[in-house]
Amino acid sequence: MLLGFLFCKETLARLDDYVDRELSPHEMRQVATHLKICAKCARLYHFERGFIEDMRAKVSEVQAPPELMGRVRLALRAADESARG
Ligand SMILES: [Zn+2]
Numbered sequence: 001m002l003l004g005f006l007f008c009k010e011t012l013a014r015l016d017d018y019v020d021r022e023l024s025p026h027e028m029r030q031v032a033t034h035l036k037i038c039a040k041c042a043r044l045y046h047f048e049r050g051f052i053e054d055m056r057a058k059v060s061e062v063q064a065p066p067e068l069m070g071r072v073r074l075a076l077r078a079a080d081e082s083a084r085g
Contacts, residue, residue: 006034011041019049 006014011034017023018031035042 006030008034008038008041011035011038012044015041015045015048018045019052 011031014023014027014031018028021028023031035045
């Protein structure tokens with residue numbers, strides 16, 4: 001069961017990418033497992049995620065050009081239509 005278990009050091013090294021969901025599905029799972037059993041890393045993760053989401057919220061308030069929003073909406077509609085087949 002300890003196969004694929006990450007140490008704190010390894011988890012923290014991946015934390016940025018975990019928050020950005022840039023890890024492989026396998027690594028995402030490894031980090032998620034570690035965060036479940038390690039309060040110390042979980043606290044750091046929540047702190048970091050809160051900080052990053054806060055930053056993103058501020059950035060998107062300022063930027064988000066209408067042109068981009070239009071493209072996002074088109075993409076969402078296309079995805080919706082292809083999902084309905
Ligand atoms: Zn840990």
